[in-house]
Amino acid sequence: MSYKKHYSRYLAQHPNTLHCAPHSHHYWPDVTRDAQLQYWDDSARGVDHKWDIIFGERVPSVQQLLSKLLNHPYPEQFVFASNTHELLYRVITSFDPKQPLRVLSTDSEFHSFARQIKRLQERNNVELTTVPTEPYETFEQRWLAATEQGTFDLIFTSQVFYNSGVVAPDLSTWIDQVPAATQIVVDGYHGCGAIPTDLSPYANRIFYLAGAYKYLQAGEGCCFMAVPKGCQLRPEYTGWFADFANLAKPQTGTVSYANDGMRFAGATMDFSALYRLESVLLWWQRDALTVAAMHRYVQQLQSEFLVVLDELDHSQINRTHLLADNLDHHGHFLTFKLKNAEIVEELAGRLRAAGVETDYRGERLRFGFAMYHDAADYQRLKNALSRD
Structure with missing residues (x-):
């Protein structure tokens, strides 16, 4: 066919x-061309109220579609941004910059992480442990040994490594030995829409990052993160979308956050890519693809x-x-x-x-x-x- x-x-x-x-x-x-035009039409129809259309109709629709695609039980835990770096950095800014930050990762992560963590290492309190992915025959064994140390604040790894196409060790082989206080971020950009993915066992545990630029086929500008259910982290890098439901209320006292994935949201962005992503996922659903x-x-x-x-x-x-x-x-x-x-x-x-x-x-x-x-x-x- x-x-x-x-x-x-x-x-x-x-x-x-x-x-x-x-x-x-x-x-x-x-299908993405008609979706692009629909964004224009919705913007013209809504003008000042287009956010009601976007957050009331389009965002929930794509959350539901991604939830089904990834077998994630909590659609409301999906949050959107223009790129994964923005979302990653919000997770990082949830840690107190005055305290030590101990990170475990590999030598095969995309620049969004690799460049950022290299810059953060210029602080004297950021420590990175890097596990080489080659030789691949022994990588799983070496990765498991590293995770067993149990001394990390953050673990960051890809689902599929961008510089080889090699699939990382399955989460089931190592996640249970990681302390609950350790935050786990999985970069799924080269896995989402390509490798069958079931996030249901980990929906309360991991941050899962991906976007529409690769195998979701909707182009740049729409990335997302599945946030662990019940997460109470307070990212320092935050925007007005992160408490969208309460914007009309007086903004006094401690900065508040949404109680779902939106707590990691940012600010104004071009949502046309979200429309394109919705059109692709609806096409797959219609054709049972x-x-x-x-x-x-x-x-x-x-x-x-x-x-x-x-x-x-x-x-x-x-x-x-x-x-x-x-x-x-x-x-x-x-x-x-x-x-x-x-x-x-x-x-x-x-x-x-x-x-x-x-x-x-x-x-x-x-x-x-x-x-x-x-x-x-x-x-x-x-x-x-x-x-x-």
């Missing part, structure tokens, strides 16, 4: 391109892609350079680790000149897979790489 018809507008703009970078910039399905079904489709594409590479027998882009732990349980992109960044850049340039868009970070070349691909598309690689 081909799903290309759902992406006709984007594909029409790039008829001679095989877009193998959906893990970086995902094509938007056609589950994450599990999409994951199986992408796994088939990855298998076909690797068959083409085997036939090519390329000196660089081959299975020996593939970063993976278990391809049966892997993210929606494949990463090849080559000798140096210069080789990667040269190969990415050649592929782009042949109409194959990839994505690279240093010595790592990444190929992503999407519902707007067919297995036959990967035959184009033979033209792009056959000279080697």
Whole structure:
């Protein structure tokens, strides 16, 4: 079955391109265009009262849809922001800056965390323990050993690592040994909408971050966080949305917060991306297009892609350079680790000149897979790489 018809507008703009970078910039399905226009119409209809429409209708709708998508029992615990960094930093500012902050993480986190924690380490009271993800064969064992220390205020880890596509150890293998006072944040950006995810066992325990830019296919500007049920943290970095229901009341005394996920909300943002996200999730619901079904489709594409590479027998882009732990349980992109960044850049340039868009970070070349691909598309690689 081909799903290309759902992406006709984007594909029409790039008829001679095989877009193998959906893990970086995902094509938007056609339903998102009507949703964008609906945001304009709702803004015109509501004007000063458009927040009643957004918070009274659209936000609850997307909360419900995400709750179903992730099997999270508390829709009201989902809060939205323009980016995940904003939400992450609110969690961090819930800690007293005068007190020591002990953090456990890995060496494979996206810049939203990696850059921020590096800056915070310029304080003399922030201590970071970093577990290298490579070699992947022993990562789970080393990660479990680190979590057993039980001395951290914050644990931050990805669901799927952005620089490899490798899936992190399942929460069930380590969460029970973490003290209740330790806050746990899971970056689900490369897992949400790609890997079947069940948050029901952890809804009272973890912060789960994700957004619409990748596999939720709705573009930039709509990220979200599932906040643990009953969370009473008071982020110092806060905005007027965080107690929206009580804005009309006198703002005296101690700063108050909502008793649901909105306590981590910020301030005015462009909600058009929320409309686009709603349209994608409603399309999936109408067509009974589950994450599990999409994951199986992408796994088939990855298998076909690797068959083409085997036939090519390329000196660089081959299975020996593939970063993976278990391809049966892997993210929606494949990463090849080559000798140096210069080789990667040269190969990415050649592929782009042949109409194959990839994505690279240093010595790592990444190929992503999407519902707007067919297995036959990967035959184009033979033209792009056959000279080697």
